[in-house]
Amino acid sequence: MLKIHHLGHSQSERIVWLCEELGLPYELQHHTRDAVTRLSPPELKALHPLGAAPLVEDGDQLLAESAAIVEYIIVKHGGGRLKPGPEHPDYAAFLYWVHFSNGNLQPVIGRLMFLNRLALPADHPVKAALQGRLDKVMALVETRLGEVPYLAGGEFTAADIMSVFSLTTMRLFQPIDLAPFPNIRAYLRRIGERPAYGRAMAKGDPDLVPMLS
Template sequence: MITIHHLGRSQSERIVWLCEELGLRYRLVRYERDPVTQLAPPALQAVHPLGAAPVIEDGGLKLAESAAIVEYIIARHGGGRLKLAAEHPDFAQFLYWFHFSNGNLQPAIGRAMFMDRAQLPAGHPVQAAVQGRLARVVEAVETRLGEAPYLAGAAFTAADVMTVVSFTTMRFFLPIDLGPRPNIRAYLQRIGERPAYRRAMAASDPQR
């Protein structure tokens, strides 16, 4: 059975959700953030040197990095489900959006968070550049979801598992105004109706 080391209110919820979608049994070990700093507890460093989540244990294997974990679980335990084969017409879209979250969306949100905490004066060029980048990244998602119901295309895939946390759980750290983003809002509603997603959120962050 896979053990998932999960930090509350973090991207490690992706792994819980993935296991629920694939119908895999898992053991969940939860960690809470420091109430003042919102940082991960020292106990996570005993699990992995980076002291961050997610981390999984599978037999004698210990693996970190959410994208790597998602690919590993799909390949080793998921029978290749929730990913598209190379011959699928949407294969390139799947690859792009699977990597988009950690390659563009999460970094853009992270930079905006740091700039917000730095409290730079209004109109500061770095602040403007960071906010502009975030707006373009979010608009890319909005545009894509106007073309297809899910990021890879017609089918729900691991690209969606990787992306949703940026618009849901990350709101606790940096709210993004989705008022002018009807496609993203409709997408999140579709995701929220998935039984596996509901089970995953109840297990990973029951207090939110």
């Protein structure tokens, strides 16, 4: 059975959600952030040199990095579900959007979060450039979700599992006003209606009301 090491309020919610969507059995090991630094506890650092979550144990295999874990679970345990194959018309779109979160969306939000902690003036050129980049990234997502119900196209896929954290829980760390993005807000309402998402959030982060608006 898979063992998921889950750090509260982190990208590891993706893995819990994936297993719920695929109906896979798993053991969930909760880890709590340091109250002061908000970083990972020593228990995670003892398991992996970077001390980050998610981590998944599968027998003797220990795997980190959420995108790698998602791919691993889908291929090895999920029968290829939630990942369109090369023959599918949405295959190229899936590849783009499944990598978009960790390639564009999450990094720019994270950089802006750390920059804001420096209390730089609003007109600081680096801060302004990062905000401009985030605006472009959010506009791209908004446009896409005005064209199709899910990021890869007409079907829910792992691309959505990879991206939703950045649009929801990550806003605990870097607030983003979703008022200008009606398509994103409608998309998040669709996500919130998925039973597997509700189960995953209740199990992984029972203290958190999912930020779906």
